[in-house]
Amino acid sequence: MAHELTHDDAHGHDEHGHLPFLAHHFEDPEQQFDAGKFGMWMFLVTEVLFFSGMFCAYALYRSLHPEVWTFASQFLNEILGAFNTIVLLFSSLTMAWAVRCAQKHQRTGLIVCLTLTLACAAIFLGVKAVEYTHKWDIGLLPAGSYVPQFIMANQHHEGISPWLIRLSILPALCVIGFGGWYGWSVMNKRKYAAQIAGPLLITSLCYFLGVGIGIAFQNAEASNHAVEHHAEEHAEGEHQHEEEGHGEDAGYHQENEAGSDHALAASTEEHAPSVAGELLVEENVSLVSTPADRLKAVPITMVDQPGGAGLFFSIYYMMTGIHALHIIGGIIALTWLLVRAVRDDFNELYFGPVDYVGLYWHLVDLIWIYLFPLLYLIT
Amino acid sequence: MSAAVTHPTAMTPESDNFLTNSRGFLSWALTLDHKRIGLMYLVGVLSAFGLAGILALILRAELMTPTQMFLSNQQYNQVFTLHGAIMVFLFIIPSVPAALGNFLVPIMLGAKDVAFPRLNLCSFYLWLVGAVFFLTAMLATGLDTGWTFYAPYSTTTQGPVVAATLGVFILGFSSIFTGLNFIVTINTMRPPGMTWFKMPLFLWATYATSIIQVLATPVLGITVLLLAAERVLHIGIFDPQYNGDPVTYQHFFWFYSHPAVYIMILPGMGIISELMSVHSHKSIFGYRFIAYSSIAIALFGFLVWGHHMFTAGMANVTTIIFSALTFSVSIPSAIKVFNWLATMYQGTVKLNTVMLYALAFLFLFTIGGLTGLWLGALSTDRPLHDTYFVVAHFHYVMVGGTLVGFLGGIFHWWPKMTGRMFNELWGKISCAIVFVGFNLTFLPQFILGSRGMPRRYARYVPEFQELHQLSSIGAFILGFGLFVALGVLLHSLFRGRRAPMNPWGGATLEWQCASPPPYYNFKHPPRVNEPYDYTGLRYRDAEHGWEYVHPESDKVSAPEATPETKPASN
Structure with a gap:
């Protein structure tokens, strides 16, 4: 009995030599795969709990200050958010496809799928960069730096934000670097190097594609808004709001367009002034001029306190920022997979790493699926 | 065969x-061998322990008189912060799981290594980087928040809070990766024939610990990250100046740090389960109860964090619920103690060094556990909160429990780790000195606390001087005992007899x-x-x-x- 067992084991042991990917401490590929997959699931549990702290903070402060959430959320651009959601969902599809390709030992298909996933990740980051920098420009910052009078100050930035240019330096360097590498490897007929440099070049370019799409959406919506707003004003403004001022009103509208607000304009006549933002605009902005006066004139809510609505943006930046860091981590992992895919490491027996990174990527996608409605779609 | x-x-x-x-x-530096990594951890955590122990002696020396001797109030705050933070984050959390666990888990499973050897080495280096980060930050400028980093003091003080919290963040991931590795190893790499209920109880305890590490530590990670962001960006989640809520910080912090208490004690309990059975030469009593109680402690541990905050202004109903849940943790803990006693009953108990440490654990941990009941009960916690009673209580559990259990485990597995036998007589002497010194240090603190001596105070009224002096003398005896234990172990490396394969009959x-x-x-x-x-x-x-x-x-x-x-x- 014992002898037989030893014999079997010895046989299993011999096979190690034929499977270069099998680590010495595992008995067979199946055990290695199971251990890796279970390990990744445990890591995902850790990730979920890591984000759970911020979801708790979100739930706590939203329940304490619902008016802040209603007010501040309208400055998020839900069109861009929805676009990014679609991009991430598509990237999950290509990632799942990549796992399938690895399992069937389709090298080209795997490289294509990984490239598409990387490209989607870069587009996501490009759009996010546009969203962030726009908010920084108009003063929608975390609580400590947030100024409640931003609505009155006309800080809307024409042209490309300097913050966006700063954020784009690294991707631009990537384009130059990977472009040069790609050109070099094509000229010297280095096939494998070109197969790595090409997808990375596409990825870096896709960041700028994302930036372009982001700016285009943002501008389209802003002008759309302006037209709608004008029409509305001409139709209703005269008999509804005789007292509306001129200078401040224009300033407000410009801000409002920049902040891409639907709700505020549409609801001016329907809702009671329960939303603090409305209240502030309708009754006071046109009447008082200094922030101090305004604070005296309105009933104090969180929105008006120094840093008040900034709480929403604190949580927004923490949640989406850490999510974006996870996207960057995913890009690094996917790049590692790409190099190994070009090396043709994966086959029917060994596709674990693609599977594990796939699981991670789906989780990052899933967290965004929660973040999008919780932050963008508050009415 | x-x-x-x-x-x-x-x-x-x-x-x-x-x-x-x-x-x-x-x-050694690039090894993937779990045994070498375990030994490197052992050296690392013992160095951290030595450093924090010296800081403790400095504190006790300062407390010999009610007035200032050599530490100013500010320096006293910095020293107790360093003592607590180093002990908790650099010593006691990684002590048993990372040092002994790394060495033993694969061997007890009959495996060649843990499931992810590179991740294992990575967590050692994370520990090292975190330790360097943490120590340089604190030694350079002096952190004085206490190891808990309570807001709003931590968001306003001048100390290096950001660097220290990032150190904690890195150390947290070291701990998570160790736990993750053990869970996967125990789940997927058990040998043929080893069902869950044929695993040594040390593995059950390690498994329960790892569950807590994987589930609770990320919450600490996000908490300290938010705290760092609070200081840098003023995000207004914890800082009342920006409409934040400091009690939220306490909830977030204790959601990790209470389960972390069980990260500290559960592996010690696992060691004792092994020691009791082997050195009584009798099968463990109530195997399944001990195994299940480890898991029960791990799960209950997630539900009781509020008992650190009874005086923080929670709703009355909340405090009552947390108090009741706190009492429920005593059930699985008591199950373990009774089972250890029943294991010894009619066994062939050998009163060697290892068993003496195990008995010391049993005695000290029981005192630590029972005094916890006073702190879990709402009426008695009000006057005892933040007094020396609390200090004495958790030192009985952390030092009397975990450290003594850890020492017992080191003596028990020393022949296996190094191949050398230590001197029994001097081993027993070290245990006796540690036991006497420990009780002399912390028993007077129960009395001090119940008479109203607040913790973390550098000065006190003269009436307390005698008890404080007893405690300080005890601390130096305890330090001497630990020094003797270290000497016994080091001596064995050079002069010890070669160890047989199975010196204890395990x-x-x-x-x-x-x-x-x-x-x-x-x-x-x-x-x-x-x-x-x-x-x-x-x-x-x-x-x-x-x-x-x-x-x-x-x-x-x-x-x-x-x-x-x-x-x-x-």
């Missing part, structure tokens, strides 16, 4: 011994492995039987060790002393 295979004196050949199979600094798999083990542990996964079945083990005077006399080769197998082929080296 031939007799030669299980022969206890079959020494590990030099070329296979994990300590000597390769040489040079890099062979039945778990590590005792079927040579001392010290070869780097591949077992050439083939061994077959296993009950971990606490001592039938068939006999003491051999010639080898000073135990071996199986009945040739029940079918049930027990051991590694072959010399493998015919060398497995791929790390």
Whole structure:
């Protein structure tokens, strides 16, 4: 009995030599795969709990200050958010496809799928960069730096934000670097190097594609808004709001367009002034001029306190920022997979790493699926 | 199986011994061998312990008189912060799981290594980087928030809070990766025949600990990250100046740090379960109860964090619920203590060094646990909150429990780790000094606390001086006892007798492995039987060790002393 067992084991042991990917401490590929997959699931549990702290903070402060959430959320651009959601969902599809390709030992298909996933990740980051920098420009910052009078100050930035240019330096360097590498490897007929440099070049370019799409959406919506707003004003403004001022009103509208607000304009006549933002605009902005006066004139809510609505943006930046860091981590992992895919490491027996990174990527996608409605779609 | 295979004196050949199979600094610094990583952790955590222990002695020396001796108030705050933070984050959390756990988990499972050896090395370096980060930050400028970093003080003080919290963040991930590795290893790499209920209880305790590490530590990670963001960006989540809520910080912090208390004590309980059975030479009483109670403690541990905050202004109903849940934790803890006592009953108890440490654990942990009831009860917690009673209570659990258990474990597995036997007589003496010193240090603190001496105060009223002096003298005796224990262990490295394969008569798999083990542990996964079945083990005077006399080769197998082929080296 014992002898037989030893014999079997010895046989299993011999096979190690034929499977270069099998680590010495595992008995067979199946055990290695199971251990890796279970390990990744445990890591995902850790990730979920890591984000759970911020979801708790979100739930706590939203329940304490619902008016802040209603007010501040309208400055998020839900069109861009929805676009990014679609991009991430598509990237999950290509990632799942990549796992399938690895399992069937389709090298080209795997490289294509990984490239598409990387490209989607870069587009996501490009759009996010546009969203962030726009908010920084108009003063929608975390609580400590947030100024409640931003609505009155006309800080809307024409042209490309300097913050966006700063954020784009690294991707631009990537384009130059990977472009040069790609050109070099094509000229010297280095096939494998070109197969790595090409997808990375596409990825870096896709960041700028994302930036372009982001700016285009943002501008389209802003002008759309302006037209709608004008029409509305001409139709209703005269008999509804005789007292509306001129200078401040224009300033407000410009801000409002920049902040891409639907709700505020549409609801001016329907809702009671329960939303603090409305209240502030309708009754006071046109009447008082200094922030101090305004604070005296309105009933104090969180929105008006120094840093008040900034709480929403604190949580927004923490949640989406850490999510974006996870996207960057995913890009690094996917790049590692790409190099190994070009090396043709994966086959029917060994596709674990693609599977594990796939699981991670789906989780990052899933967290965004929660973040999008919780932050963008508050009415 | 031939007799030669299980022969206890079959020494590990030099070329296979994990300590000597390769040489040079890099062979240690880049090793993937779980045993070497475990030993590096052992050296690391003991160094951290030494440093924090010296800080504790400085504090106790300052408290010899009610007025200032050599530390200003500010310096006193900095020293107790350093003492607590180093002890918690650098010593006690990684102590048993990372040092002994790394060494033992794969061997007890009959495996060659943990599931992810590179991740294992990575967590050691994360620990090292976190430690360097943490220590340089605190020593350079002096942190004075206490180890808990309570807001709003931590968001306003001038100290290096950001650097220290990032150090904690890095250390947290070290802990998470260790726990993750153990969970996967225990789930997927058990040998043929080892069902869940044939695992040694140390593995059950490690498994429960790992669950907490994986589930709770990320919450600490996000908490300290938010705290760092609070200081840098003023995000207004914890800082009342920006509409934040400091009590939220306490909830977030204790959601990790209470389960972390069980990260600290559960592995110690696992060690004691092994020690009690082996040194009583009797099967463990109530195996399943001990196993389940480990898991129960891990799960209950997540529900009781509020008992650190009874005076923070929670709703009355909330405090009552947290108090009731706190009492429920005492049930699985008591189950363990009763089972250990029942294990000793009618056993062949050997009062050697290891068993003395185990008995000291039992005594001290019970006091620590029972005094916890006063702090869990709402009415008595109000006056006792933040007094020396709390200090004494958690030192009885953390030092009397975890540290004494850790020492017992080190003595128990020392022959296996190093291949050397230590001096029994001096080992017993060290245990006696530690026991006396410990009680002299912390028993007076219960009295101090119940009379109203607040914790973390550098000065006190003269009436308390006698008790404080007793406590300080005890602290120095305790320090001396630990120094003797260290001396015994170091002495054995140079003068100790060569250890047999099975010096204590243990039945778990590590005792079927040579001392010290070869780097591949077992050439083939061994077959296993009950971990606490001592039938068939006999003491051999010639080898000073135990071996199986009945040739029940079918049930027990051991590694072959010399493998015919060398497995791929790390």
